[in-house]
Structures are given as C-alpha cells and as structure tokens.
Amino acid sequence: MNRTEQETFQLTAELAEAYEELFVPRFFAQWAPYLLDGAGITTGQQVLDVGCGTGVVARAAAGRVAPGGKVVGVDLNEAMLAVARRVAPELRWQQGDAGGLPFDSESFDVVVSQMAMMFFPEPAAAVREMRRVVCPGGTVGVLVPGSLAGNPPYELFVDVVSRHAGEEARRLVTSYFALGDLDRLSGYFADAGLAVTATDRPVGEFRYDSIDQVIGVELDSTPLGGRLGPGVREAIVADCRTALAGYVTGTGEVLFPFECRLVIATNRLKV
Ligand SMILES: C[S@@+](CC[C@H](N)C(=O)[O-])C[C@H]1O[C@@H](n2cnc3c(N)ncnc32)[C@H](O)[C@@H]1O
Numbered sequence: 017m018n019r020t021e022q023e024t025f026q027l028t029a030e031l032a033e034a035y036e037e038l039f040v041p042r043f044f045a046q047w048a049p050y051l052l053d054g055a056g057i058t059t060g061q062q063v064l065d066v067g068c069g070t071g072v073v074a075r076a077a078a079g080r081v082a083p084g085g086k087v088v089g090v091d092l093n094e095a096m097l098a099v100a101r102r103v104a105p106e107l108r109w110q111q112g113d114a115g116g117l118p119f120d121s122e123s124f125d126v127v128v129s130q131m132a133m134m135f136f137p138e139p140a141a142a143v144r145e146m147r148r149v150v151c152p153g154g155t156v157g158v159l160v161p162g163s164l165a166g167n168p169p170y171e172l173f174v175d176v177v178s179r180h181a182g183e184e185a186r187r188l189v190t191s192y193f194a195l196g197d198l199d200r201l202s203g204y205f206a207d208a209g210l211a212v213t214a215t216d217r218p219v220g221e222f223r224y225d226s227i228d229q230v231i232g233v234e235l236d237s238t239p240l241g242g243r244l245g246p247g248v249r250e251a252i253v254a255d256c257r258t259a260l261a262g263y264v265t266g267t268g269e270v271l272f273p274f275e276c277r278l279v280i281a282t283n284r285l286k287v
Contacts, residue, residue, distance in 0.1 A: 024092065024135045025237060032095040036070040036103065039233070044069070044131060046220045047159055047276065048076040051130050054214060054280045055157035060084040061125040064149060066114050066142070067091055067132025071100035074107055077128070088124075090117065114142040122151040130159045134194045143204040150283045156210055162217060162275035163196025169263050169272040173234060176255045180248050181240065188238045198277050210281035217275060224270040227257050 027035060051073060057063060057080045065074040068089030078087045090112045091097050097109045112118040114129070114136045127146045136142040146156045164171050170193065178186035195201050202212050224230045231253050235241050244252075263270050 024137070025132075026093050027095055027237060029095040029098065031236065032070060032093070032099050035096070036099045040070060040072045043220075043222045043274075044072050045076075047130055047218070048073045050218055051128055051157055051159045051278065052077055052080060054159075054216070054278055055126050055128050055155050057081060057126055057128075062123065063087045064117075064119065064124040064127045065089045066117070066127060066129040066146060067135070068100060068109070069093075069096045069132070071104055071107065071109070073128060073130045074100070074109075075104050077126075078104070078107055088119075090114075090119075114145060117145045117149050119149045121148050122154075124150050124154065126150070126155045126157070128157045128159075131161065133158055134160050134192060139195060140204050140207060143208045143210070147208045147210050147283055152283055154283045155280065156205065156283065157278070157280045158201075159218075159276055159278045160195045160201070161192045162277050164190055164193040166196060166217075166275040167193065167272075169260060170234075172259045173230065173256060176252055176259055177235070177240075180251045180255070181244060185240055188240055189234060191238070196277060198279075201277055202279055205279055205281040209284070211284055212279060212281045214278070214280040216278040218278060219273055219275050222272045222274045224272075226268060227260060227264070227270060228253060230260065230270055231256060 057077055059081060061081045062085060063077045063081055068074050068091045071089050074087045074089040081087060088108045088110060089100055090110045092113055094111055097111060100109045110118060115138055127150045133139050133142060150156055174186055174189055177189050198215055202215060205212050263272055265271055
C-alpha cells in the first residue's frame with residue numbers, strides 16, 4: 017500500500033448508484049436541511065455545493081432558492097456527477113477540484129459543503145477557494161463528521177480494522193473523522209478571512225441492514241475494499257459482530273448514532 021495515499025472517496029459508477037439509492041436516503045439526506053437552515057438559504061440566491069456527490073444538498077437548495085435562484089454542484093468524481101445529472105438534469109453539475117474551483121470570484125451568495133471537506137487534500141486551500149467565489153457579505157457553511165472519539169461505534173470498528181489490516185488501514189478508515197476538532201475546523205475559516213458566526217455538534221444516525229453491510233460500506237468506499245489479504249475481511253466481520261453487538265436492534269439492523277460538526281461563516285463586507 018502506498019504510504020502517502022490520501023482517501024478521497026472516489027467511488028466507482030456502480031458504487032455511486034448504490035450511494036444514491038441506499039445511503040443518501042438513510043444517512044446523507046438527514047443533514048441537508050440542517051446545513052441549509054444554518055446557511056440561511058432563501059429565494060433568489062446563487063448557491064454552490066462543493067463536493068456535491070450525487071447532489072442531495074444541491075437538490076434541497078434548489079427547492080429553497082426558487083423562483084429566481086440558481087444552484088451549481090461541483091465534484092471531483094464524474095461517476096457521482098453522472099448520477100446527479102440523471103436525478104436532477106435541470107441543475108448545473110460541474111466537474112472540478114475544491115482546491116481550485118472552476119468559477120469566477122464573488123459569483124455565489126452562498127457556498128455549502130456537506131460530508132466532503134475531510135477528503136480534500138488541503139482543507140485550508142479549499143476554504144480559501146470557497147471564500148474567493150462567495151460574494152462580499154455572502155455565507156459559507158460546512159458540515160463534516162465529528163471526531164472519532166465522539167463516534168464510539170466507529171472507534172470500535174476502526175480498532176478491529178487496524179488489528180487485522182494494520183495501521184495504514186486504520187489511517188484510511190479514520191479519514192472521515194479528520195476534521196472533527198471544531199477549533200481547528202473553525203480556524204480554517206478565520207485564516208481564510210471569513211468570520212465564523214455559528215458552530216454546532218449535531219447528532220443524527222446511520223442505519224445499516226447488518227454488520228456485514230457495515231463492513232461492506234465502510235471498507236468498500238475506501239481504497240481498502242478489494243485489496244485485503246485472504247481471510248482478513250472475514251476476520252474483521254467476525255470481530256465486529258462481537259464488538260458492535262450493542263448497536264444491533266431487535267430486527268437485526270445496526271443503528272449507529274453519528275455526531276457531526278457544523279461551521280457557518282460570513283465573508284465580511286468590504287469597506
Ligand atoms: C461522502 S461524499 C458527500 C457527497 C455529498 N455532499 C453528500 O452529502 O451526499 C464526498 C464527496 O466529496 C468528493 N470529493 C472528494 N475530494 C474532492 C475534491 N478535492 N474536490 C471536489 N470534490 C471532492 C467525492 O468525489 C464525493 O463525491
């Protein structure tokens with residue numbers, strides 16, 4: 017395994033379809049109204065969704081900015097954008113990197129990003145780009161997973177994975193929680209010249225059909241999927257059945273509480 021490999025959540029076309037069908041409704045959709053409320057999105061605004069994936073936030077924003085507003089979704093991954101285009105062909109979807117957004121300066125009223133910034137190789141540069149493209153007085157809102165310590169079932173899962181697949185595997189599966197320190201996260205905004213107006217630690221949930229699905233989702237969405245040695249996946253599943261037994265419901269589903277971080281910031285008006 018390449019030691020400097022960065023987890024960027026680059027799903028295949030097949031996994032992008034599964035993401036939209038299974039995991040947007042049961043996990044990602046719950047956060048969009050919260051982020052859009054925080055960012056104060058209203059009628060007529062121009063909104064950018066950075067790391068839009070299959071478009072759940074952009075679609076929800078489109079309902080709020082009509083009539084007269086416009087929503088654009090930008091993502092690195094064409095497979096995610098292909099799903100976004102199929103589901104909402106009326107919106108604008110653009111391939112691009114958060115570290116160098118393909119838009120003119122001061123071209124949006126609001127920039128939002130949900131569950132994506134922890135995958136950007138340089139989060140500070142991405143926030144500077146968000147500031148560049150938002151107009152003076154505009155709003156930037158970001159929602160990311162909280163810390164690993166604040167998400168105990170994932171801490172248990174990560175311990176099992178690193179026991180069987182090693183420390184590099186641990187680094188890959190903990191990428192999700194890389195921006196969980198709210199002070200550090202807020203610091204990116206302040207350093208970019210944005211004024212943080214609100215922060216929060218919202219709690220939602222992730223519902224899986226089974227322990228096998230936990231392993232499938234959490235390993236196969238990373239470069240680890242498909243490259244574990246013989247018997248390793250089976251050993252991880254077996255140990256997770258014990259470690260995560262307390263999160264299995266009476267119907268056999270697995271229900272994890274999930275804590276996030278929200279930062280809302282304003283691009284100060286020029287004087
Ligand atoms: C977990 S998905 C979240 C998607 C969507 N915001 C949602 O809430 O469903 C993370 C997304 O970030 C995108 N991404 C990762 N690195 C990126 C980058 N440098 N620039 C733009 N998008 C990126 C991935 O392609 C993926 O679609």
